[in-house]
Amino acid sequence: MKSIVTGGAGFIGSHLVDFLLTKGHDVIVIDNLSNGNIENLKQHHDNPKMKFHKLDISNYENDDKLEKIFQKTDWIFHLAALADIVPSINNPVKYHKSNVDGTFNVLEASRKNMVKRFIYTASSSCYGIPDKYPTPESAPIKTEYPYALTKFLGERFALHWNQLYNLPLLSLRLFNVYGPRARTSGTYGAVFGVFLAQKIHNEPFTVVGDGAQTRDFTFVSDIVEGFYKAAKSDINGEIINLGSGNTYSVNKLTELLGGKVVHIPKRPGEPDCTFADITKARELLNYEPKVSFEQGVNIMLDNIDYWNNAPVWNPESINNATKDWFKYLKKE
Numbered sequence: 001m002k003s004i005v006t007g008g009a010g011f012i013g014s015h016l017v018d019f020l021l022t023k024g025h026d027v028i029v030i031d032n033l034s035n036g037n038i039e040n041l042k043q044h045h046d047n048p049k050m051k052f053h054k055l056d057i058s059n060y061e062n063d064d065k066l067e068k069i070f071q072k073t074d075w076i077f078h079l080a081a082l083a084d085i086v087p088s089i090n091n092p093v094k095y096h097k098s099n100v101d102g103t104f105n106v107l108e109a110s111r112k113n114m115v116k117r118f119i120y121t122a123s124s125s126c127y128g129i130p131d132k133y134p135t136p137e138s139a140p141i142k143t144e145y146p147y148a149l150t151k152f153l154g155e156r157f158a159l160h161w162n163q164l165y166n167l168p169l170l171s172l173r174l175f176n177v178y179g180p181r182a183r184t185s186g187t188y189g190a191v192f193g194v195f196l197a198q199k200i201h202n203e204p205f206t207v208v209g210d211g212a213q214t215r216d217f218t219f220v221s222d223i224v225e226g227f228y229k230a231a232k233s234d235i236n237g238e239i240i241n242l243g244s245g246n247t248y249s250v251n252k253l254t255e256l257l258g259g260k261v262v263h264i265p266k267r268p269g270e271p272d273c274t275f276a277d278i279t280k281a282r283e284l285l286n287y288e289p290k291v292s293f294e295q296g297v298n299i300m301l302d303n304i305d306y307w308n309n310a311p312v313w314n315p316e317s318i319n320n321a322t323k324d325w326f327k328y329l330k331k332e
Contacts (some may be wrong), residue, residue, distance in 0.1 A: 001023075001025045002025065002027075002028070002074050002075075003020050003026070004069070004073050004076050006030045006031070006077070007030075007031055007078075007081065007121075008029030009029060009033060009036030009037055009052070010031065010035055011179070011220070012079055012174075013036065013080075014036070015221065015224050017029055018043075019228060021047065021050060025049070025075075026049050026051075028051050028052075028069060028073075029041065031052070031053075031055075031080065034056075035183060053069060055069075056102075057098075058101045058105065066106070069109075070110060070112075070113040071113055073110075073113060074116045075117045075118075075119070076115050076117065077227060078106050078118065078119065078121060080098075080102060081102070081121070082150075083147060084147060084189040085145050085269075087147075087187055088150070089324050089325065089329075090324055092146040095146045095147060095150045096146070098150075099153070100150050100154055103154035103157055103158065107157060110161075110167060111161060115167070116168060117169075118161075119171075120170070120172070121174060122171045122174070123148060123152070123173060125147065125151065126141050126142075126143055126148055126155070127139050128143060128144045128269075129269070129272075130271060130273075133275040134247075134276055134277035135241070137239045137277075144269040145269065155239070158171055159171060162237045163237065168236055170230045170238055170240060172226060173241050174223060174243075175215075175216035175218055175242065175274055176243075176274055177220055178192045178217055178296065179219050179296065179300070180303040181306065184307055184309065184310035184311075188311075188322065191215075191253070194206065194313050196257075196300065197307045197310035197313070198312060200307060203312055205257070205261050205262070206262055206263075206313060206318055207261050207262070207264070209264075209265070209266035210251075211249060211254065211263070212249055213249065213271075213272045214248055214249045214275065216247050216248075216276050217248050217293055218243050218244040218276075219291035222242075222244070222290055223242055226281065226287050229285040240280050243275070244293070246275075253297065257297065262315060264315050267329070268325070268329040269329035
Protein backbone atom coordinates (compact mmCIF):
# COMPACT_ATOMS: atom_id res chain seq x y z
CA MET A 1 0.00 0.00 0.00
CA LYS A 2 1.11 3.52 -0.82
CA SER A 3 -0.47 6.22 1.32
CA ILE A 4 -0.09 10.00 1.29
CA VAL A 5 -0.62 12.08 4.42
CA THR A 6 -0.88 15.82 3.81
CA GLY A 7 -0.01 17.68 6.99
CA GLY A 8 1.88 14.56 8.02
CA ALA A 9 4.41 16.45 10.17
CA GLY A 10 1.62 17.91 12.26
CA PHE A 11 0.04 16.65 15.45
CA ILE A 12 -2.57 14.18 14.18
CA GLY A 13 -0.79 13.61 10.88
CA SER A 14 2.45 12.41 12.46
CA HIS A 15 0.58 9.91 14.63
CA LEU A 16 -1.20 8.65 11.52
CA VAL A 17 2.16 8.28 9.76
CA ASP A 18 3.43 6.22 12.73
CA PHE A 19 0.40 3.96 12.49
CA LEU A 20 0.51 3.45 8.72
CA LEU A 21 4.19 2.52 8.86
CA THR A 22 3.43 -0.13 11.48
CA LYS A 23 0.90 -1.54 8.99
CA GLY A 24 3.62 -1.85 6.34
CA HIS A 25 2.55 1.05 4.15
CA ASP A 26 4.87 3.14 2.04
CA VAL A 27 4.05 6.62 3.32
CA ILE A 28 4.58 9.95 1.59
CA VAL A 29 4.34 12.98 3.86
CA ILE A 30 3.50 16.39 2.38
CA ASP A 31 3.84 19.36 4.73
CA ASN A 32 4.95 22.98 4.38
CA LEU A 33 5.89 23.04 8.11
CA SER A 34 3.83 26.17 8.81
CA ASN A 35 2.08 24.28 11.62
CA GLY A 36 3.88 20.95 11.44
CA ASN A 37 7.20 20.11 13.04
CA ILE A 38 9.72 17.88 11.30
CA GLU A 39 10.79 16.67 14.76
CA ASN A 40 7.46 14.84 14.94
CA LEU A 41 8.85 12.46 12.29
CA LYS A 42 12.43 12.12 13.54
CA GLN A 43 11.81 8.51 14.61
CA HIS A 44 11.42 7.62 10.91
CA HIS A 45 14.46 9.52 9.64
CA ASP A 46 16.17 6.36 8.39
CA ASN A 47 13.03 4.49 7.38
CA PRO A 48 13.07 3.92 3.59
CA LYS A 49 9.30 3.41 3.64
CA MET A 50 8.69 7.10 4.46
CA LYS A 51 9.39 10.01 2.12
CA PHE A 52 8.96 13.67 3.06
CA HIS A 53 8.12 16.51 0.67
CA LYS A 54 8.18 20.09 1.94
CA LEU A 55 5.42 21.53 -0.21
CA ASP A 56 2.59 24.02 0.17
CA ILE A 57 -0.46 22.32 -1.33
CA SER A 58 -2.16 25.69 -1.94
CA ASN A 59 0.48 26.77 -4.48
CA TYR A 60 0.07 24.13 -7.18
CA GLU A 61 -2.91 25.16 -9.28
CA ASN A 62 -0.80 25.21 -12.46
CA ASP A 63 1.95 22.81 -11.47
CA ASP A 64 2.08 19.07 -12.08
CA LYS A 65 4.38 18.41 -9.12
CA LEU A 66 1.54 17.26 -6.86
CA GLU A 67 0.14 15.05 -9.60
CA LYS A 68 3.48 13.30 -10.02
CA ILE A 69 3.76 12.65 -6.27
CA PHE A 70 0.23 11.21 -6.27
CA GLN A 71 0.95 8.66 -8.99
CA LYS A 72 0.08 5.04 -8.12
CA THR A 73 -1.28 6.02 -4.71
CA ASP A 74 -3.81 3.89 -2.87
CA TRP A 75 -4.95 6.09 0.00
CA ILE A 76 -4.93 9.86 0.59
CA PHE A 77 -5.40 11.29 4.07
CA HIS A 78 -5.87 15.04 3.75
CA LEU A 79 -5.04 16.71 7.06
CA ALA A 80 -3.08 19.77 5.89
CA ALA A 81 -4.86 22.94 7.05
CA LEU A 82 -4.48 26.12 9.02
CA ALA A 83 -6.22 26.01 12.40
CA ASP A 84 -7.23 28.36 15.27
CA ILE A 85 -9.91 31.02 15.53
CA VAL A 86 -8.29 34.46 15.86
CA PRO A 87 -5.75 34.08 13.02
CA SER A 88 -8.59 33.07 10.72
CA ILE A 89 -10.49 36.24 11.66
CA ASN A 90 -7.41 38.38 11.09
CA ASN A 91 -6.37 36.73 7.82
CA PRO A 92 -9.32 35.04 6.11
CA VAL A 93 -7.60 35.10 2.69
CA LYS A 94 -4.73 32.98 4.02
CA TYR A 95 -7.19 30.48 5.51
CA HIS A 96 -9.19 30.26 2.30
CA LYS A 97 -6.03 29.65 0.29
CA SER A 98 -4.84 26.89 2.63
CA ASN A 99 -8.07 25.17 3.56
CA VAL A 100 -10.16 25.59 0.41
CA ASP A 101 -7.70 26.09 -2.46
CA GLY A 102 -5.30 23.56 -0.92
CA THR A 103 -8.09 21.00 -0.63
CA PHE A 104 -9.12 21.65 -4.24
CA ASN A 105 -5.56 20.98 -5.44
CA VAL A 106 -5.28 17.73 -3.47
CA LEU A 107 -8.68 16.58 -4.76
CA GLU A 108 -7.65 17.27 -8.35
CA ALA A 109 -4.32 15.47 -7.97
CA SER A 110 -6.22 12.53 -6.48
CA ARG A 111 -8.86 12.48 -9.20
CA LYS A 112 -6.34 12.63 -12.02
CA ASN A 113 -4.41 9.72 -10.50
CA MET A 114 -7.55 7.69 -9.73
CA VAL A 115 -6.62 7.13 -6.08
CA LYS A 116 -8.54 4.33 -4.41
CA ARG A 117 -9.50 6.15 -1.20
CA PHE A 118 -9.63 9.79 -0.05
CA ILE A 119 -10.20 10.67 3.62
CA TYR A 120 -10.99 14.33 4.27
CA THR A 121 -10.36 15.77 7.72
CA ALA A 122 -13.35 17.95 8.59
CA SER A 123 -14.03 19.91 11.76
CA SER A 124 -16.84 19.78 14.29
CA SER A 125 -16.51 23.59 14.45
CA CYS A 126 -18.93 23.62 11.51
CA TYR A 127 -21.76 22.98 14.02
CA GLY A 128 -21.07 26.28 15.78
CA ILE A 129 -23.21 26.37 18.91
CA PRO A 130 -25.33 23.24 18.40
CA ASP A 131 -29.00 22.87 19.26
CA LYS A 132 -28.61 19.21 20.20
CA TYR A 133 -26.21 17.10 22.30
CA PRO A 134 -24.80 14.64 21.43
CA THR A 135 -24.57 16.39 18.07
CA PRO A 136 -25.36 14.24 15.01
CA GLU A 137 -24.01 14.73 11.50
CA SER A 138 -27.44 16.03 10.46
CA ALA A 139 -27.19 19.05 12.79
CA PRO A 140 -27.46 22.48 11.14
CA ILE A 141 -24.24 24.08 9.91
CA LYS A 142 -23.60 27.31 11.84
CA THR A 143 -20.02 28.39 11.22
CA GLU A 144 -18.91 31.20 13.53
CA TYR A 145 -15.51 32.19 12.09
CA PRO A 146 -13.43 31.72 8.92
CA TYR A 147 -11.54 28.62 10.13
CA ALA A 148 -14.82 26.75 10.61
CA LEU A 149 -16.17 28.07 7.32
CA THR A 150 -13.11 27.14 5.26
CA LYS A 151 -12.99 23.63 6.70
CA PHE A 152 -16.67 23.21 5.86
CA LEU A 153 -16.13 24.53 2.32
CA GLY A 154 -13.28 22.05 1.90
CA GLU A 155 -15.68 19.31 2.94
CA ARG A 156 -18.25 20.47 0.37
CA PHE A 157 -15.61 20.36 -2.37
CA ALA A 158 -14.58 16.87 -1.27
CA LEU A 159 -18.15 15.56 -1.32
CA HIS A 160 -18.76 17.19 -4.70
CA TRP A 161 -15.70 15.42 -6.15
CA ASN A 162 -17.16 12.18 -4.78
CA GLN A 163 -20.56 12.88 -6.32
CA LEU A 164 -19.42 14.21 -9.70
CA TYR A 165 -16.14 12.39 -10.35
CA ASN A 166 -16.81 9.28 -8.26
CA LEU A 167 -13.70 9.85 -6.13
CA PRO A 168 -14.04 7.22 -3.34
CA LEU A 169 -14.24 9.43 -0.27
CA LEU A 170 -15.30 9.87 3.34
CA SER A 171 -15.31 13.04 5.44
CA LEU A 172 -14.50 12.71 9.14
CA ARG A 173 -15.59 15.52 11.46
CA LEU A 174 -13.19 15.57 14.42
CA PHE A 175 -13.97 16.72 17.95
CA ASN A 176 -11.35 18.23 20.32
CA VAL A 177 -8.43 15.91 19.59
CA TYR A 178 -5.59 15.85 22.11
CA GLY A 179 -2.45 13.82 22.73
CA PRO A 180 1.35 13.94 22.56
CA ARG A 181 2.74 16.37 19.94
CA ALA A 182 -0.29 18.66 20.11
CA ARG A 183 0.71 21.99 18.58
CA THR A 184 2.95 24.39 20.48
CA SER A 185 2.75 27.30 18.03
CA GLY A 186 2.78 30.94 19.09
CA THR A 187 -0.94 31.21 18.42
CA TYR A 188 -3.35 31.09 21.34
CA GLY A 189 -5.35 27.93 20.73
CA ALA A 190 -6.05 24.45 22.03
CA VAL A 191 -6.51 24.16 25.77
CA PHE A 192 -4.10 21.27 26.40
CA GLY A 193 -1.09 23.10 24.98
CA VAL A 194 -1.99 26.21 26.97
CA PHE A 195 -2.46 24.35 30.25
CA LEU A 196 0.61 22.10 29.97
CA ALA A 197 2.94 25.04 29.32
CA GLN A 198 1.39 26.81 32.31
CA LYS A 199 1.90 23.74 34.48
CA ILE A 200 5.59 23.43 33.49
CA HIS A 201 6.18 27.04 34.55
CA ASN A 202 4.04 26.84 37.71
CA GLU A 203 1.57 29.37 36.35
CA PRO A 204 -2.18 29.13 37.06
CA PHE A 205 -4.46 27.54 34.48
CA THR A 206 -6.41 30.23 32.62
CA VAL A 207 -9.94 28.84 32.77
CA VAL A 208 -12.52 30.49 30.54
CA GLY A 209 -15.69 31.43 32.43
CA ASP A 210 -16.57 29.16 35.33
CA GLY A 211 -14.93 26.08 33.76
CA ALA A 212 -18.19 24.14 33.73
CA GLN A 213 -18.18 24.06 29.91
CA THR A 214 -17.51 20.60 28.54
CA ARG A 215 -15.58 19.31 25.54
CA ASP A 216 -15.52 16.02 23.69
CA PHE A 217 -11.81 15.45 24.36
CA THR A 218 -10.75 12.57 22.09
CA PHE A 219 -7.34 10.94 22.34
CA VAL A 220 -5.30 10.99 19.16
CA SER A 221 -4.78 7.22 18.92
CA ASP A 222 -8.56 6.72 18.81
CA ILE A 223 -8.79 9.26 15.99
CA VAL A 224 -5.98 7.55 14.06
CA GLU A 225 -7.74 4.21 14.36
CA GLY A 226 -10.90 5.88 13.07
CA PHE A 227 -9.00 7.17 10.04
CA TYR A 228 -7.65 3.70 9.32
CA LYS A 229 -11.05 2.04 9.64
CA ALA A 230 -12.55 4.69 7.38
CA ALA A 231 -9.92 4.04 4.71
CA LYS A 232 -10.36 0.27 4.90
CA SER A 233 -14.14 0.44 4.71
CA ASP A 234 -16.20 0.37 1.53
CA ILE A 235 -18.44 3.18 2.81
CA ASN A 236 -18.55 6.03 0.32
CA GLY A 237 -19.70 9.67 0.24
CA GLU A 238 -20.57 9.90 3.93
CA ILE A 239 -19.90 12.46 6.67
CA ILE A 240 -18.98 10.78 9.96
CA ASN A 241 -18.31 12.27 13.41
CA LEU A 242 -15.28 11.02 15.33
CA GLY A 243 -15.30 11.74 19.05
CA SER A 244 -14.79 10.12 22.42
CA GLY A 245 -18.36 9.12 23.10
CA ASN A 246 -18.44 11.46 26.11
CA THR A 247 -17.87 15.06 27.17
CA TYR A 248 -15.70 16.40 30.01
CA SER A 249 -15.58 19.73 31.83
CA VAL A 250 -12.58 22.05 31.80
CA ASN A 251 -12.78 21.94 35.60
CA LYS A 252 -12.30 18.17 35.44
CA LEU A 253 -9.25 18.71 33.25
CA THR A 254 -7.62 21.13 35.69
CA GLU A 255 -8.38 18.72 38.53
CA LEU A 256 -6.60 15.89 36.71
CA LEU A 257 -3.65 18.09 35.74
CA GLY A 258 -3.34 19.53 39.24
CA GLY A 259 -2.61 23.21 39.78
CA LYS A 260 -4.01 26.64 40.62
CA VAL A 261 -6.68 28.28 38.49
CA VAL A 262 -7.41 31.84 37.39
CA HIS A 263 -10.64 32.67 35.56
CA ILE A 264 -10.84 34.77 32.39
CA PRO A 265 -13.95 36.12 30.62
CA LYS A 266 -16.25 33.79 28.74
CA ARG A 267 -15.87 34.20 24.97
CA PRO A 268 -18.58 34.77 22.36
CA GLY A 269 -19.19 32.15 19.71
CA GLU A 270 -17.99 29.29 21.89
CA PRO A 271 -20.39 26.47 22.75
CA ASP A 272 -20.91 25.47 26.36
CA CYS A 273 -20.60 21.87 25.22
CA THR A 274 -19.11 19.85 22.39
CA PHE A 275 -20.30 16.25 22.32
CA ALA A 276 -20.23 14.05 19.22
CA ASP A 277 -22.97 11.61 18.41
CA ILE A 278 -20.76 8.76 17.18
CA THR A 279 -23.58 6.32 16.44
CA LYS A 280 -22.82 6.48 12.72
CA ALA A 281 -19.10 5.81 13.25
CA ARG A 282 -19.92 2.83 15.44
CA GLU A 283 -22.39 1.38 12.96
CA LEU A 284 -20.52 2.04 9.69
CA LEU A 285 -16.88 1.76 10.79
CA ASN A 286 -17.04 -0.35 13.93
CA TYR A 287 -15.33 2.62 15.60
CA GLU A 288 -15.01 2.45 19.37
CA PRO A 289 -12.85 4.87 21.44
CA LYS A 290 -10.48 3.02 23.77
CA VAL A 291 -8.55 5.66 25.76
CA SER A 292 -10.38 7.07 28.78
CA PHE A 293 -10.02 10.74 29.61
CA GLU A 294 -8.08 9.93 32.77
CA GLN A 295 -5.69 7.67 30.84
CA GLY A 296 -5.21 10.28 28.16
CA VAL A 297 -4.41 13.06 30.63
CA ASN A 298 -1.86 10.83 32.36
CA ILE A 299 -0.17 10.19 29.01
CA MET A 300 -0.03 13.93 28.41
CA LEU A 301 1.61 14.46 31.81
CA ASP A 302 4.13 11.72 31.05
CA ASN A 303 5.06 13.64 27.87
CA ILE A 304 4.88 17.14 29.36
CA ASP A 305 8.47 18.03 28.40
CA TYR A 306 7.27 18.42 24.80
CA TRP A 307 5.68 21.74 25.84
CA ASN A 308 8.84 23.17 27.43
CA ASN A 309 9.23 25.77 24.69
CA ALA A 310 5.54 26.47 24.16
CA PRO A 311 4.22 29.99 24.84
CA VAL A 312 3.19 30.57 28.46
CA TRP A 313 -0.11 32.42 28.41
CA ASN A 314 -1.50 34.61 31.19
CA PRO A 315 -4.74 36.63 31.43
CA GLU A 316 -3.14 39.78 30.01
CA SER A 317 -1.52 38.11 27.00
CA ILE A 318 -4.70 36.13 26.31
CA ASN A 319 -6.73 39.33 26.45
CA ASN A 320 -4.42 40.92 23.87
CA ALA A 321 -4.49 37.83 21.65
CA THR A 322 -8.28 37.53 21.67
CA LYS A 323 -9.35 41.15 21.20
CA ASP A 324 -10.54 40.49 17.67
CA TRP A 325 -12.38 37.40 18.89
CA PHE A 326 -14.56 39.60 21.11
CA LYS A 327 -14.73 42.38 18.50
CA TYR A 328 -16.12 40.28 15.68
CA LEU A 329 -17.96 37.41 17.37
CA LYS A 330 -19.78 39.36 20.06
CA LYS A 331 -23.46 39.61 19.22
CA GLU A 332 -25.28 42.77 20.24
